[in-house]
Amino acid sequence: MRDSLIGAANIPQYDRQLFGGQAWLDLGYSIQGFDLGLRFDMFNNSNLLNPSDSYTGEGIGRWHVAKTIDKFNIRIGHIYDQIGSGIIYRAFEERPLLIDNPLYGVRLIYNLNENWQLKGFSGRQKFLFSEYQPVVTGASIEGFLDLSSEEKLFTLAPGFGIVNRTLDDDTMDRVVDIISTYSQGDRVTPVHNTYSMSFFNTMIAGPFSWYMEAAYKTAEAYFDPTAVLTDINGVESFGKLVKRDGTVLYTSLSYAKSGLGITLEGKRTESFDFRVDPNLRLNRGLVNFIPPMNRQNTYRLLARYSPATQLLSERALQADVKYRWNKSLTTNVNFSYITDLDGKKLYQELYTEVYYKYKRLWTIKGGIQLLQYNQEIYEVKPDVPLVETFVPYVDFLYKINRKNSIRFELQYMNTGEDEKAGYGQDYGDWLFAQVEYAVAPHWSFVVSDMYNMSAGKQTAEENGEKKLLHFPRIDIYYTHKANRFSLSYIKQVEGIVCTGGICRLEPAFSGFNFSASSSF
Amino acid sequence: MRSLVFLGLALLFFVSCEEQPVFIPDGGIDPEDTTSSVQKVVLLEELTGVSCPNCPAGTAALESILTVFEGKVVSTAIHGKFLAQPTSQNVYDFRNEDAEDLENFLAPFLGKPAAVIDRTEFEGQDFMTVDNIGLWQSLVSDRLAISPQVSIDMTTEYNDSNRQVSLTIDVTALEDMEGNIRLTVLVNESHIIDAQSDQNIIIPEYEHNHVLREVLTGVSGDIISTVGMTEGEVLSRSYSYTIPDQNGGEWIPGNMELVSFVTASQLNNEVLQAASSYIE
Numbered sequence: 178m179r180d181s182l183i184g185a186a187n188i189p190q191y192d193r194q195l196f197g198g199q200a201w202l203d204l205g206y207s208i209q210g211f212d213l214g215l216r217f218d219m220f221n222n223s224n225l226l227n228p229s230d231s232y233t234g235e236g237i238g239r240w241h242v243a244k245t246i247d248k249f250n251i252r253i254g255h256i257y258d259q260i261g262s263g264i265i266y267r268a269f270e271e272r273p274l275l276i277d278n279p280l281y282g283v284r285l286i287y288n289l290n291e292n293w294q295l296k297g298f299s300g301r302q303k304f305l306f307s308e309y310q311p312v313v314t315g316a317s318i319e320g321f322l323d324l325s326s327e328e329k330l331f332t333l334a335p336g337f338g339i340v341n342r343t344l345d346d347d348t349m350d351r352v353v354d355i356i357s358t359y360s361q362g363d364r365v366t367p368v369h370n371t372y373s374m375s376f377f378n379t380m381i382a383g384p385f386s387w388y389m390e391a392a393y394k395t396a397e398a399y400f401d402p403t404a405v406l407t408d409i410n411g412v413e414s415f416g417k418l419v420k421r422d423g424t425v426l427y428t429s430l431s432y433a434k435s436g437l438g439i440t441l442e443g444k445r446t447e448s449f450d451f452r453v454d455p456n457l458r459l460n461r462g463l464v465n466f467i468p469p470m471n472r473q474n475t476y477r478l479l480a481r482y483s484p485a486t487q488l489l490s491e492r493a494l495q496a497d498v499k500y501r502w503n504k505s506l507t508t509n510v511n512f513s514y515i516t517d518l519d520g521k522k523l524y525q526e527l528y529t530e531v532y533y534k535y536k537r538l539w540t541i542k543g544g545i546q547l548l549q550y551n552q553e554i555y556e557v558k559p560d561v562p563l564v565e566t567f568v569p570y571v572d573f574l575y576k577i578n579r580k581n582s583i584r585f586e587l588q589y590m591n592t593g594e595d596e597k598a599g600y601g602q603d604y605g606d607w608l609f610a611q612v613e614y615a616v617a618p619h620w621s622f623v624v625s626d627m628y629n630m631s632a633g634k635q636t637a638e639e640n641g642e643k644k645l646l647h648f649p650r651i652d653i654y655y656t657h658k659a660n661r662f663s664l665s666y667i668k669q670v671e672g673i674v675c676t677g678g679i680c681r682l683e684p685a686f687s688g689f690n691f692s693a694s695s696s697f
Numbered sequence: 698m699r700s701l702v703f704l705g706l707a708l709l710f711f712v713s714c715e716e717q718p719v720f721i722p723d724g725g726i727d728p729e730d731t732t733s734s735v736q737k738v739v740l741l742e743e744l745t746g747v748s749c750p751n752c753p754a755g756t757a758a759l760e761s762i763l764t765v766f767e768g769k770v771v772s773t774a775i776h777g778k779f780l781a782q783p784t785s786q787n788v789y790d791f792r793n794e795d796a797e798d799l800e801n802f803l804a805p806f807l808g809k810p811a812a813v814i815d816r817t818e819f820e821g822q823d824f825m826t827v828d829n830i831g832l833w834q835s836l837v838s839d840r841l842a843i844s845p846q847v848s849i850d851m852t853t854e855y856n857d858s859n860r861q862v863s864l865t866i867d868v869t870a871l872e873d874m875e876g877n878i879r880l881t882v883l884v885n886e887s888h889i890i891d892a893q894s895d896q897n898i899i900i901p902e903y904e905h906n907h908v909l910r911e912v913l914t915g916v917s918g919d920i921i922s923t924v925g926m927t928e929g930e931v932l933s934r935s936y937s938y939t940i941p942d943q944n945g946g947e948w949i950p951g952n953m954e955l956v957s958f959v960t961a962s963q964l965n966n967e968v969l970q971a972a973s974s975y976i977e
Contacts, residue, residue, distance in 0.1 A: 230805030
């Protein structure tokens with residue numbers, strides 16, 4: 178439903194293509210040692226591919242045939258897989274972002290013995306219903322060593338992987354076309370073949386678990402949006418293809434014993450934008466996946482500012498401490514801190530949580546989040562201060578009886594001042610409230626509202642005046658066995674995300690959504 | 698031991714060969730047109746905005762193209778809606794209804810900056826809009842290599858007393874064509890000094906060129922023929938435009954330019970030929 182005040186307008190779905198949808202049907206079958214899989218995908222007037230456009234297409238989104246013969250496993254078709262934590266290679270599906278990048282090719286796994294496995298694969302990365310032209314080939318060896326004694330658990334799970342990406346001639350021609358327009362000082366010589374490799378290991382010693390991974394990528398031409406390009410007129414601008422090698426170091430140390438859980442994580446990333454084609458931007462064509470280093474928040478306002486993983490320059494630390502005091506009371510503190518390699522602060526979050534359960538009657542969860550978010554870097558917004566927010570939140574669940582329960586959520590976001598703009602930072606302050614009434618085992622009714630209670634620089638304007646808007650949402654869920662249906666009315670605030678040298682509008686949403694998922 | 702042997706073989710497999718270096722030719726090679734006596738002129742419609750932090754890079758690429766292919770490319774900078782709202786430091790507002798309509802007409806686009814080159818959807822691109830700035834020059838070069846199907850002659854007269862511009866356009870067919878033939882006329886203004894977002898800063902005195910001020914025809918063009926054209930046929934159209942009163946550093950007649958171009962339904966509404974003429 179068109180609503181120009183919140184920005185839900187001027188895209189096909191609001192102007193003319195009033196109905197649309199997405200569907201996936203995943204089928205699997207095993208017969209005589211063969212594993213067969215097929216998925217039908219359909220996108221009708223969908224804005225998943227490009228939020229400001231409409232995409233329609235349907236067909237076989239994935240198929241595979243696999244067979245295990247003695248120590249060999251062979252799989253052909255579309256293959257989801259990863260090496261280590263995914264830093265050098267990950268083929269995966271993320272439907273809300275329409276990331277679906279399995280390798281279309283072949284994979285062989287050979288079990289050297291019960292603890293060691295060798296893997297090799299080759300193919301081309303899928304995009305929608307076709308494939309990118311460049312070829313991706315990889316291999317890994319992973320093992321498991323149990324060095325435990327009767328007194329102490331001690332295991333190692335080491336591995337090594339290597340991935341090659343070979344550009345096809347058409348893709349290379351486009352790269353050369355771009356570089357040929359550069360002045361001599363800006364030119365680099367691209368390569369067809371790029372290799373990335375990593376060594377990884379998980380060590381478990383008693384209550385400790387330590388994962389580490391070190392990755393290296395050979396020098397290749399990739400797009401750096403911060404690099405300065407001098408054009409033929411002597412004018413300097415940002416963004417050009419550069420050629421450098423890249424590294425990622427990642428480690429995670431966990432301790433868990435007697436109700437206490439501690440996790441410390443660290444990551445350093447330098448020049449590690451690894452795509453099937455260096456001309457691709459945003460989330461397209463990524464060969465790998467570098468894990469984010471902040472808490473994955475689920476509450477609406479707590480998740481409003483989330484830092485995208487920086488592929489070219491990032492240093493990140495995260496600590497998470499959880500303690501279970503008794504059967505009723507659990508506390509959690511999480512701290513994450515992210516800078517670029519020059520030390521510029523990108524993100525800082527302190528999150529606290531207290532969870533209390535009173536018999537089987539009610540539970541309460543609450544805490545605060547203190548956050549700093551570099552909007553200049555994550556959204557390439559000029560002339561904005563570091564966004565600073567303070568969010569107290571509470572979640573209360575009351576079980577009325579065995580079948581009926583009611584849950585309340587309340588969150589308030591206090592945002593710092595943008596002194597230059599004379600308003601609050603970004604959209605200013607928000608209040609979010611939600612009530613969920615569940616009738617087990619089938620029904621759930623949810624009503625929520627997100628209210629822009631104090632104006633910020635980005636708050637909507639009408640006739641030159643800031644409008645403090647409500648963004649309500651109503652959901653009805655029905656669950657029957659493995660089937661789940663939902664009908665929602667949604668009004669959602671818009672945002673702009675700039676990355677990789679271009680800005681992308683994540684438009685506001687206003688309308689109805691029906692969803693059905695079923696397993697059989 | 699067996700694992701190490703496999704590992705060694707895998708490494709050898711991956712790094713055993715060394716590839717030959719890629720040859721980078723000199724860019725900006727002006728394609729020789731040997732098939733036509735009329736030079737093809739390419740239209741580049743730039744989707745931009747003063748609040749678009751990546752757009753100065755696009756504008757720099759465009760200016761470079763205009764230098765390399767001097768006289769063979771005309772352009773317009775469309776400050777539509779997306780990221781075109783004035784920054785806190787802007788004096789002027791470049792947005793207008795025609796620019797917004799044209800931006801919507803050329804959509805979809807993944808983001809800004811983006812360019813539409815001769816309204817052609819190129820191989821390997823999702824849309825008519827091209828968001829990879831680096832590709833613009835080679836795509837312009839590709840379009841310059843084709844022979845134009847029409848020629849355009851523009852005659853302008855400017856009356857300083859009432860700030861009125863009279864424009865006559867003659868479109869001559871260089872080959873037979875069928876279907877609807879459309880003519881579009883735009884008004885641009887250059888050399889306007891005002892603020893522009895650039896990455897993490899705002900440049901207070903940025904020179905804005907080719908800013909789209911008005912579309913004198915419909916944004917998809919005026920139909921000048923519904924039955925195509927035969928070789929040698931000439932179709933003429935006249936337009937008049939009154940320049941608004943000067944406002945500080947904008948609406949200066951000497952900085953204003955008229956751009957016209959012709960599209961044909963038979964040829965996917967791609968731009969067959971473009972032309973431009975300064976008002977003074």
